[in-house]
Amino acid sequence: MMQQNRRGQLGEILVRNGVISPEQLEHAIKAKMASNKRLGDILVELGYVTPEQIIQHVYAQLAERIQKVLVPMVSFKEKMADFYMASADSFTEHARIWRLLAAAARAQAEDIRSLIKAIYLQPDLFTVNMIFTTESVDTILHGVLNTIERVKSGSLTHNQSLYLARDVENSMLVSRLPDVLTTNDAEWRKRFMQQKQELFHHRKVIADAIAGLKK
Structure with a gap:
């Protein structure tokens, strides 16, 4: 019963750290x-925890x-947008497609920023899942930076850029990004x-675009 009704990880963390009992x-x-109150607010009102304890035991883990x-x-996402814009500048005959992808990548970066803010404001609504490591993101990010330089230097063809874009968009990193956060909140699930x-x-x-190359 407790597991089914718990929203996010707030209660679990506090119980695990011995701050409150099951x-x-x-x-x-x-x-x-x-x-209609949040779990954290209720725990404070009941006198089970202080706001400072919530910050100490929950925000610290969330921040990490x-x-x-x-x-x-x-x-x-921002560097992917840079890659797409570099491709738009280098391959002007297909600039519309590249600019569309660049705008989408920048919008996704802003969405993630909004999520970060929402998590700090309502930590009991979300669970942050460690699906991939910082190192794996850094490795792909380094590859994107290298690709941008190759596009700008002219050592990458339009076809190669499209195939690289396809591979990145189909990578596990991008595919599983929506799974990094889980929530029971209807609006965020939408x-x-x-x-x-x-x-x-x-x-x-x-x-x-790739199919068009083969015609």
Whole structure:
């Protein structure tokens, strides 16, 4: 019962760290079901925790995961936008496609920033999953930076750029980005679904462009 009704990881962290008991968490969850308040607010009102304890035991862990996963993803999306814009400048006959992809990548970077802010404001709504490591993101980011230089120097053809874009958009890093966060909040779940739909659209744009090369 407690596991099914727990939203995010707030209660789990506090119980695991010995700040509250499982019984206290169960009591708080029942109180939450009878109100529109957040779990953290209820725990404070019941006197089970102080705001400072929530910051100490929850925000610290969230901040660590945000820094390891989400912040690098912002940089990754921004550099992908730079790659797409460099391709638009170098391959002007297909500039429209590249600019579309660049705009989408920058919008995704802003979406991740919004998510980071939402997590700090409402930590009990989200669970940050360590699906991939900072090192894996850094490795791909380094590859994107190298690709940008190759595009600008003219050592990469338009066809090669399209194939690289396809490979990145189909990589596990991009495919599983929507799974980094889990939530029971209906509005955020809707936004995550929209992100997945946008990913499928971007893949189709690139696939159609590649198909056009073969005609």
